[in-house]
Amino acid sequence: MKLRTKLTLFNTISKLVIVTLFVSILPVLIKTINRNYTDSRLRKEKDKVLQTVKNLGIKYYIQNGEGYAGYTPIKDSYVSLDADSLDENLDTIRNEERRVEGDTIQYRILSHDFDVNKEKYLLEIGISLDSVNEESGPLQNIVFVVLVGMIILTIVADQLYSNYVLKPLSLIIKTKLVGNKFPNFGIYKEVKTSTSDFQHLDISIHQMIETIENAFQKEREFISNASHELMTPISILQSKIENMFEQEDIADELKVRLLEMQRILNRLKSITKTLLLISQIENEQFLREDKIPVNELLQEVYDEISIRLQDKNISFKIDVPANVVLVNVNKFLLFNLFFNLINNAIKYNREGGEIRVEALHENNQFVVKVIDTGIGISAADLPYIFNRFKKLKQSLQQDSFGLGLPIVKSIADFHHIKIEVESEKNVGSTFKLIFSPELIG
Amino acid sequence: MNVLIIEDEKALARELEIFLTNYNYICEVCFDGESASEKVAVNLYDFILIDLGLPDYEGLDLLKEARKNNPDAACIILTARAEIYDRIKGLDMGADDYLAKPFSLLELQSRMQAITRRKFGLKNNIIELGDFLVDLTERIISYNNAVISTITKKEFDLVAYLILHKNRTVTRNQLSEHIWGSIINDDYDSNYIDAHIKNIRKKLNAYSPPEWLETVRGLGYKIRINA
Numbered sequence: 310m311k312l313r314t315k316l317t318l319f320n321t322i323s324k325l326v327i328v329t330l331f332v333s334i335l336p337v338l339i340k341t342i343n344r345n346y347t348d349s350r351l352r353k354e355k356d357k358v359l360q361t362v363k364n365l366g367i368k369y370y371i372q373n374g375e376g377y378a379g380y381t382p383i384k385d386s387y388v389s390l391d392a393d394s395l396d397e398n399l400d401t402i403r404n405e406e407r408r409v410e411g412d413t414i415q416y417r418i419l420s421h422d423f424d425v426n427k428e429k430y431l432l433e434i435g436i437s438l439d440s441v442n443e444e445s446g447p448l449q450n451i452v453f454v455v456l457v458g459m460i461i462l463t464i465v466a467d468q469l470y471s472n473y474v475l476k477p478l479s480l481i482i483k484t485k486l487v488g489n490k491f492p493n494f495g496i497y498k499e500v501k502t503s504t505s506d507f508q509h510l511d512i513s514i515h516q517m518i519e520t521i522e523n524a525f526q527k528e529r530e531f532i533s534n535a536s537h538e539l540m541t542p543i544s545i546l547q548s549k550i551e552n553m554f555e556q557e558d559i560a561d562e563l564k565v566r567l568l569e570m571q572r573i574l575n576r577l578k579s580i581t582k583t584l585l586l587i588s589q590i591e592n593e594q595f596l597r598e599d600k601i602p603v604n605e606l607l608q609e610v611y612d613e614i615s616i617r618l619q620d621k622n623i624s625f626k627i628d629v630p631a632n633v634v635l636v637n638v639n640k641f642l643l644f645n646l647f648f649n650l651i652n653n654a655i656k657y658n659r660e661g662g663e664i665r666v667e668a669l670h671e672n673n674q675f676v677v678k679v680i681d682t683g684i685g686i687s688a689a690d691l692p693y694i695f696n697r698f699k700k701l702k703q704s705l706q707q708d709s710f711g712l713g714l715p716i717v718k719s720i721a722d723f724h725h726i727k728i729e730v731e732s733e734k735n736v737g738s739t740f741k742l743i744f745s746p747e748l749i750g
Numbered sequence: 751m752n753v754l755i756i757e758d759e760k761a762l763a764r765e766l767e768i769f770l771t772n773y774n775y776i777c778e779v780c781f782d783g784e785s786a787s788e789k790v791a792v793n794l795y796d797f798i799l800i801d802l803g804l805p806d807y808e809g810l811d812l813l814k815e816a817r818k819n820n821p822d823a824a825c826i827i828l829t830a831r832a833e834i835y836d837r838i839k840g841l842d843m844g845a846d847d848y849l850a851k852p853f854s855l856l857e858l859q860s861r862m863q864a865i866t867r868r869k870f871g872l873k874n875n876i877i878e879l880g881d882f883l884v885d886l887t888e889r890i891i892s893y894n895n896a897v898i899s900t901i902t903k904k905e906f907d908l909v910a911y912l913i914l915h916k917n918r919t920v921t922r923n924q925l926s927e928h929i930w931g932s933i934i935n936d937d938y939d940s941n942y943i944d945a946h947i948k949n950i951r952k953k954l955n956a957y958s959p960p961e962w963l964e965t966v967r968g969l970g971y972k973i974r975i976n977a
Contacts, residue, residue, distance in 0.1 A: 537830055540830035540850075540851045540852055541759055541762070541830050541851060541852075543851075543852040544759075544762055544830070544851040544852035544853065545759060545761045545762045545765065547852045547853075547854065547855075548762060548765035548766065548769065548855055549761075549765055551765075551769070551854060551855045551856065551924070552765050552768050552769050552772075552855065554919075554921065555769075555772065555918065561968070561969070564919075564969055565968050565969065568921055568923070568968070568969060568970075571921065571923050572923060575923055575927075578852055579935075579936065579937075582934055583934055583935075583936060586934050612902075612903065612904070613904075613930065613933065616904070616942045616945050616946055616949075617942055619945065620942060620945050641932075644933075645933060645934050645935070648933055648935060649934075649935050649936070652935055652937070656937075711936065712936040713935060713936040716934060716935070716936070
């Protein structure tokens with residue numbers, strides 16, 4: 310999961326939990342607040358009444374022994390004052406029912422006993438519970454709506470900010486890590502950010518890439534220089550051997566040995582030329598400007614290779630659509646790619662075997678398959694077949710030095726052609742070349 | 751014919767000289783660009799072989815000078831650098847051919863022959879081999895005025911190369927290099943030349959035994975032409 314998604318998810322969930330908690334305790338909270346507020350109102354009323362009694366005497370309320378009772382017209386509160394005959398001294402606030410003019414109403418009632426002139430009186434002040442609670446419903450709703458609105462706002466704000474603050478990170482991932490073909494990273498472009506962690510990450514990745522790139526560059530340069538430097542001595546030796554071979558006073562026996570020397574020199578030359586080619590391809594020293602029909606290219610390869618097919622009595626079939634033209638390719642390199650692939654299919658084939666080259670359009674890609682009936686490659690060896698100088702056990706008897714498939718691989722990489730290999734031991738191998746639409750004219 | 755060899759590797763220059771002298775060329779050798787520049791300014795040559803990697807001189811400048819002072823000379827570039835851009839640049843600037851080191855001396859000679867044929871318009875391009883006629887221009891072999899059409903391009907190349915080096919043993923390596931030299935692959939010892947020669951013999955035998963095509967046991971092949 311992406312960091313940004315995780316952060317957003319966490320933010321949302323934590324806020325939802327907090328809000329749910331808050332909303333669920335809200336009724337209790339409001340009730341408590343309401344009750345406290347009502348109780349303090351009742352006490353204030355009581356003090357007012359007692360003050361009046363003290364200032365104006367009990368007669369203000371009670372005359373001729375008749376109790377006082379006053380209601381507001383909608384009966385949401387009342388005050389009553391009467392003589393009390395009970396012994397106990399009441400001073401409570403509680404919820405009780407009262408019948409008022411035929412209606413039974415729940416009241417919050419303050420009851421208070423007090424003495425005036427040795428007479429005991431009971432004061433009751435009531436506020437109807439309906440009137441107390443009637444605000445709490447809408448209030449709860451408003452609080453809920455406001456909270457939800459605030460949450461949505463903060464989530465949006467969080468999202469925007471984390472987007473903004475994490476942008477350098479996704480930029481680093483996108484431009485520095487994903488989609489970069491190893492080891493060709495191209496030039497360094499600083500990712501602009503004020504977050505020091507990202508600056509540090511960016512520069513560290515850059516330094517690492519630079520180190521790797523330098524190592525690769527050095528290796529390529531070394532191979533290129535080494536093979537160039539080897540060309541001249543090889544050339545001198547070859548010329549010397551050829552000249553000696555032409556001398557008439559040399560015995561045939563010696564000539565045979567000269568020939569052996571030449572063969573060994575040839576081997577050295579072959580390795581050096583191959584390494585040079587690979588390093589030149591990796592250094593992008595070839596152009597990709599040619600245009601060639603696939604079947605024409607395969608025919609050219611066939612012309613060069615038919616003698617090898619004949620030598621091993623291998624049947625060869627090309628089943629390729631006639632109208633497919635490869636563009637933006639290097640003809641020399643592609644020729645060598647197919648030559649090596651088919652040459653391998655011959656080398657590791659059985660006497661009287663079969664090779665098929667098939668091509669088809671798959672989605673908008675073009676796929677060429679080289680299918681042989683050879684010795685196959687074991688699953689354990691399969692990951693290593695493109696490694697330089699890697700010789701697989703079953704191929705040891707062949708006169709090759711393990712650079713055929715590395716040539717194929719580097720040419721394919723150079724053209725961004727994907728290679729897939731399927732193989733079954735003692736049954737055969739299929740090499741699948743996948744050409745992207747840009748290479749198809 | 752006069753050849754100027756410009757090559758700073760003395761050992762290689764010496765071998766080129768020996769080889770070309772053997773083929774009846776008159777050779778002069780320069781080991782550096784300075785003296786080569788003087789030589790092309792005063793003397794006239796038929797061939798100028800230029801090593802591009804001279805330590806004291808830009809090879810392509812030397813080519814320019816040679817072109818200017820020796821307009822009739824054929825220039826062949828020899829280089830170990832083998833970069834395609836040099837190749838294109840060299841041919842653009844008037845080099846007649848290009849050989850990447852290491853090259854076979856026979857290959858050099860065949861390129862020089864081809865240029866001679868092209869430049870000086872040698873008429874004698876039809877060679878008589880026993881009962882067969884080989885036309886090097888049209889690239890056909892005929893028997894009693896009938897073209898033998900079964901001979902492939904590769905097979906003709908082999909015959910032509912052997913004719914070019916007539917009466918000398920050409921090794922399998924040299925033939926392979928001529929035929930497959932530009933293909934890069936990882937076989938170093940595969941010999942398909944024998945199979946090709948076998949095919950050629952079989953095809954020609956249908957008309958008349960090609961006794962002129964000799965196998966030199968253990969060494970290679972030879973086409974014998976009595977002058």
